[in-house]
Amino acid sequence: EGEEEEEVEEGERDGVVEKRSSGLLQRWKKKRCVLTEDGLHLLSCRGNSAGDAPCAAWSSKTKVLPFERMVTVDCVEYKRGLVYFTVVMATGKEIDFRCPQDGMPWNAEIALGLVRFKNLQAVQTDLYWNFPGRI
Numbered sequence: 675e676g677e678e679e680e681e682v683e684e685g686e687r688d689g690v691v692e693k694r695s696s697g698l699l700q701r702w703k704k705k706r707c708v709l710t711e712d713g714l715h716l717l718s719c720r721g722n723s724a725g726d727a728p729c730a731a732w733s734s735k736t737k738v739l740p741f742e743r744m745v746t747v748d749c750v751e752y753k754r755g756l757v758y759f760t761v762v763m764a765t766g767k768e769i770d771f772r773c774p775q776d777g778m779p780w781n782a783e784i785a786l787g788l789v790r791f792k793n794l795q796a797v798q799t800d801l802y803w804n805f806p807g808r809i
Contacts, residue, residue, distance in 0.1 A: 686710050689778050690729070694770040702772065706732045707780065709787055713740035714761070739769070741791035749781045757781055 687709040692702040693716065706717040706729070716737045719729035743764045750758040752775055759781035761769045773780045 687778065687783055689773075689780070691771050691773045691780050694772075704729055709780075709783055711787070711791065713738055713742075713744070713787075713791075714784060715739075739763070741788050742795075744788050747781055747785040747788060759784075 687707075689707055691705055691707045693705045695701050695703055704719045706719070708715040708717075716739070718733040718735070718737075720731045720733050739761060745762045745764055748760045748762065750760055750770075752758075755775050756772045757775050757779065758770065758772045761771065761784065763769070771780065
C-alpha cells in the first residue's frame with residue numbers, strides 16, 4: 675500500500691529501493707526514493723520492514739544525493755529478479771542500491787535524471803559565456 679510507485683509532480687518519481695548500509699554488516703535497508711530534478715531524496719523506513727513487508731512509516735528526515743555531486747550511475751548486475759546498481763559521487767564514494775527487476779527501473783531513472791541535469795547545466799553555462807552583454 676504505502677509502497678506504490680507513482681508520479682508525484684511533473685518530473686518527480688516516487689517509490690522504494692533498497693540501499694546497502696556502509697556499516698560493518700552491510701545490510702540492505704528499505705528507502706523511500708523520491709527523484710526530483712535536482713537529485714535523489716531518500717527517506718528511511720521507521721521500525722522493522724524485513725524482507726517483502728511494507729514499511730509502516732517513513733522518517734521525516736531526508737538524505738539528499740544531489741545531481742551536481744553525482745558522477746555516474748553504474749548498473750552492476752541482474753540477479754534473482756533484482757537489479758543492483760551503484761551511484762558514484764564526485765568524492766569517489768560509491769552507494770549501492772537494488773530494486774526489483776519487474777518494477778520501476780530506478781537505475782535508468784536516476785541515470786536519465788543525471789543526464790538531464792548535466793545537459794541543463796551545460797546549456798546554462800554556454801548561455802552565460804556566450805551572452806552578448808556579458809563583460
